[in-house]
Amino acid sequence: MKKGYRCLICGYVHIGSEAPNVCPICGASTGEFELFEDKNKRGTSSSEYWRCVNCEYIHEGSTPPDQCPVCGVTKSEFEAIEKKAAHHISTDNARILIIGGGIAGLSAAEEIRKHSQTAVITIISNEKQLPYYRLNLTRYLSGDVDKRNLEIHPKEWYDQKNITILHGKEVLNIDANNKEVVLDDQVRVQYDTLIVALGAHPFVPPIPGHQKKNVITVRKIEDADFILNKIGETGSCICIGGGILGLEAAGAIAKNGIKVTLLEGAPWLMPRQLNKRASEILKGHLQKIGIEVRDNVRIKEITGNQECDGVLLETGERLPTKLVMITAGVRSNTHLARKAGLEVNQGVVVDNHLRTSDANIYAAGDICEHYGVVYGLWNAAQYQGKVAALNALGIESLFGGMPRSSILKVLDLDLFSIGDITPTDGSYYQFETERDQRYYAFILRDGKITGSIIIGDKAMSLKVKQAVENETRFPRDLFSNVDDIMNKLR
Numbered sequence: 001m002k003k004g005y006r007c008l009i010c011g012y013v014h015i016g017s018e019a020p021n022v023c024p025i026c027g028a029s030t031g032e033f034e035l036f037e038d039k040n041k042r043g044t045s046s047s048e049y050w051r052c053v054n055c056e057y058i059h060e061g062s063t064p065p066d067q068c069p070v071c072g073v074t075k076s077e078f079e080a081i082e083k084k085a086a087h088h089i090s091t092d093n094a095r096i097l098i099i100g101g102g103i104a105g106l107s108a109a110e111e112i113r114k115h116s117q118t119a120v121i122t123i124i125s126n127e128k129q130l131p132y133y134r135l136n137l138t139r140y141l142s143g144d145v146d147k148r149n150l151e152i153h154p155k156e157w158y159d160q161k162n163i164t165i166l167h168g169k170e171v172l173n174i175d176a177n178n179k180e181v182v183l184d185d186q187v188r189v190q191y192d193t194l195i196v197a198l199g200a201h202p203f204v205p206p207i208p209g210h211q212k213k214n215v216i217t218v219r220k221i222e223d224a225d226f227i228l229n230k231i232g233e234t235g236s237c238i239c240i241g242g243g244i245l246g247l248e249a250a251g252a253i254a255k256n257g258i259k260v261t262l263l264e265g266a267p268w269l270m271p272r273q274l275n276k277r278a279s280e281i282l283k284g285h286l287q288k289i290g291i292e293v294r295d296n297v298r299i300k301e302i303t304g305n306q307e308c309d310g311v312l313l314e315t316g317e318r319l320p321t322k323l324v325m326i327t328a329g330v331r332s333n334t335h336l337a338r339k340a341g342l343e344v345n346q347g348v349v350v351d352n353h354l355r356t357s358d359a360n361i362y363a364a365g366d367i368c369e370h371y372g373v374v375y376g377l378w379n380a381a382q383y384q385g386k387v388a389a390l391n392a393l394g395i396e397s398l399f400g401g402m403p404r405s406s407i408l409k410v411l412d413l414d415l416f417s418i419g420d421i422t423p424t425d426g427s428y429y430q431f432e433t434e435r436d437q438r439y440y441a442f443i444l445r446d447g448k449i450t451g452s453i454i455i456g457d458k459a460m461s462l463k464v465k466q467a468v469e470n471e472t473r474f475p476r477d478l479f480s481n482v483d484d485i486m487n488k489l490r
Helices: 105-113 136-143 157-159 222-229 244-254 276-288 333-341 378-392 458-470 482-489
Strands: 002-007 012-013 033-038 045-050 057-059 077-086 096-099 120-124 163-165 172-175 180-184 189-191 195-196 199-204 236-240 257-265 289-293 299-304 308-311 317-319 324-326 330-333 347-348 362-365 369-370 403-408 414-417 427-434 438-445 448-456
Touching: 096 105, 096 189, 105 120, 105 378, 136 222, 136 244, 157 163, 163 244, 195 378, 236 244, 244 276, 244 289, 276 289, 276 438, 276 448, 308 362, 308 403, 347 362, 362 378, 414 427, 414 458, 427 482, 448 458, 458 482
Parallel strands: 096 120, 096 195, 120 163, 195 362, 236 257, 236 324, 257 289, 347 369
Antiparallel strands: 002 012, 002 033, 045 057, 045 077, 172 180, 180 189, 199 330, 299 308, 308 317, 403 414, 414 448, 427 438, 438 448
């Protein structure tokens, strides 16, 4: 057994003889950790795997791919990693049902089949397409990715792996007592273990006029196709929401030669990931590539009769357009879970095994809430899908949390943010600098990096990410400025 300590605040698991001085996930102190034993055993290393340092996509093979299928970087951006050999078990034809065809659901199916050749795997998806790289929809909008390359696996792959996938099917109810789900055609599908990976839906603020024609969100291939067809008819687009999706979508549409205006209600762009200065740098970059940014704005309504024809601000100014894209974030798809009686908060509440309040149901991905955190990130969903799958098979595996990091992938700007970038009290200390069109900010507490923002230096971003994950120490008396920190990271 591996000895370790678990953070009581966020669930992060630290393996070692002593608890860390501060939790790298939530910043909790040593006193917030409890003794923890990891009984998970997975075998020894067997084959080579490669991880994209930009988006953390995992590739299996003797060499890295020429290009990352998720974010598009070249093979030079991959690093070799060690993975554990598959622990093959007999599950006596156990029926494992997965609701959701996103990356969490697909990763779960892949992991189940890797460890069991007898488990009966069924994926139910409400989309007509096979599982695809949803993360790449904005790259599809920009023209950097062809539609046929969005698909993760061809149909033959599912046949070869003996994985049944039901397309275009909506689950109406989860009957946990009888261990079955009811589909929209009244077909009932039984299970022994259920993995709920229903993902999330776009959040649409209650803006008057949001229901008008040509006001759209971006979540599915059909949304992207609609936008690509529409921008051929209109010369402008207004994006409401300056988060990661809003920025990537705005950048993708601007790449098509369309005039884009980005509206953000917060005082600056990406306030959860960037401080004010970093946001100013980002705003300047957006303006250079043809995106007009309006921050700290209040929207009164989306105007027009049946179709939208503009956006009216509280100041009385009207911005004309025939296409409005709402990119105001997402919310977990918890409706089915609530109906089934599962414990739900912002997402479906799970423990470290990603088990829900029902012992036979697991949750993974954007629907999953782990110790108060709904990650909403591709790499977290992929990882959670694997953990849920292993536990569904009876192979104990733990999800202890992971540092939240953000990387923009469309705007031709290397922007990186990780952890808590806003010091909340005097126990935190911060260093920042600008040099050679690059920006660096480091937030530390108890001798460790708890947050960082880097613009224009991908190599340093990777070093910082590793330092946060490895809990690298930077004692304050020895590291009193940016240069000291960066010299150690190099």
